[in-house]
Amino acid sequence: MEVRGFHVKNAEAKARLEYIGETFLKGYAAAVEAGSPAEAEELLEAVPRDMRGFAYEGAGMGAVVHDALPGHGGRLRGLLAGRGRHHDYMIYVGIGWAMARLPRPLWPDIPATDPLLRWLALDGYGFHQAYFKTDAYVRKPHLRHPFRWRGGHNHYTARAIDQGIGRALWFVGGTDPDVVTRLIRAYPADRHADLYAGAGLACSYAGGVGEDELARFAKGAGEHRWALAQGAAFAAEARIKAGTVIDHTHLAARVVCGTTAESAAQVCRATRPRETGADHALPAYEKWRRDIAAQLASSSLVSKGADQ
Structure with missing residues (x-):
């Protein structure tokens, strides 16, 4: 570190x-x-x-x-x-x-890979760049680095890379939600949602944080609260699918997603696109992420209404 x-x-x-x-x-x-x-x-x-x-x-x-x-x-x-x-x-x-x-x-051979999950490769690329080229990708947040690939929708690649950068910020910030929030806010506002989504995945999958810190992080996300939750839901689904669930998985799902880890993972599975063709303005992967965020936000509103 x-x-x-x-x-x-x-x-x-x-x-x-x-x-x-x-x-x-x-x-x-x-x-x-x-x-x-x-x-x-x-x-x-x-x-x-x-x-x-x-x-x-x-x-x-x-x-x-x-x-x-x-x-x-x-x-x-x-x-x-x-x-x-x-x-x-x-x-x-x-x-x-x-x-x-x-x-x-x-x-x-990127075109031969899964058309939905291949976008996670750009997440990994963004994480690597922010982790090892921190001056260029984190300490100069106003810069955008050109990138093209054969995976489709090159206008979306920067956003997928930002999701990986956001995940890396959890490491750069040492799992301190206040530091990570400051790092995200230093970027242009139009990048915040993707950065929070990546950080949401990291804070839920990697951990290193307690309940109060998670709650503060979620509150600090403001309008990007459900982008953060979408990333956390991805983390819950990844751990449940692999059989690697830990206590923190349940904690993060409850605090960040407002539901159980099993329910957050089920939202990911239920909204997973069946059609992944590249003939739309946005990749199916982005539609999937939006649907997850919307479903979690809707479930939270229903839950709050029932409590009242």
């Missing part, structure tokens, strides 16, 4: 964030060094349950790097075909980490 110049809230939060980084690297190594996808899977499944998703995220990056080497291939496909399919959210994020490190000609 100190080396990267990130905010240190306290020793406990620092230790957790650094442990997450170590786990990511173990996952990366498992995907690169294993003799087969099955062997990599064994190593990944040995990671403690609460941290296993971060290992699969690292493995997503490692699998893409492995497949880019001469004479190699099939590692990413094998990873997603095995028990990694339960961690597909995290693996797709890891693909974006690899894209940030590899020359464009060595990127994976």
Whole structure:
């Protein structure tokens, strides 16, 4: 944390964030060094349950790097075909980490990937850039960095990248909601919703924060309260799908989403688009995110009305 110049809230939060980084690297190594996808899977499944998703995220990056080497291939496909399919959210994020490190000609075949989840690769790319190029992506928030890919809707790529930047801000800010809020507010206002969505995912999935802090973070999001909740719902769905739910999953869903983790995850599943064609003004992924936010906001209003 100190080396990267990130905010240190306290020793406990620092230790957790650094442990997450170590786990990511173990996952990366498992995907690169294993003799087969099955062997990599064994190593990944040995990671403690609460941290296993971060290992699969690292493995997503490692699998893409492995497949880019001469004479190699099939590692990413094998990873997603095995028990990694339960961690597909995290693996797709890891693909974006690899894209940030590899020359464009060595990127994976993006058009062949899941048309909905492929946007998470840009989330991973944005996280990587904010984490490792913090001066350019965080400390100069007025700058926008050009990016084009073959995944569709290039006018939306900057927004997907911002979601990853927002997730990284949870780490840059050391899980301190006040610091993270200040970091987000330094960006132009039209970027706040996506940044809060990313931070919502991170504060729910990575943790490092208590109930009062979560409540303060949600209140500070203001008009972007439900963008924050959408990210938190993604985190609940990712953990429930992978069987890595922890106590913090339930806490974050209750405080940030205003519902249970199971209900937040169900909203993600129920609103998941069946049609993912690229003939619309916005990708289906963005419609999905909007529908999740709207459903959570609506459920909250109904709940408050019943209480009254």
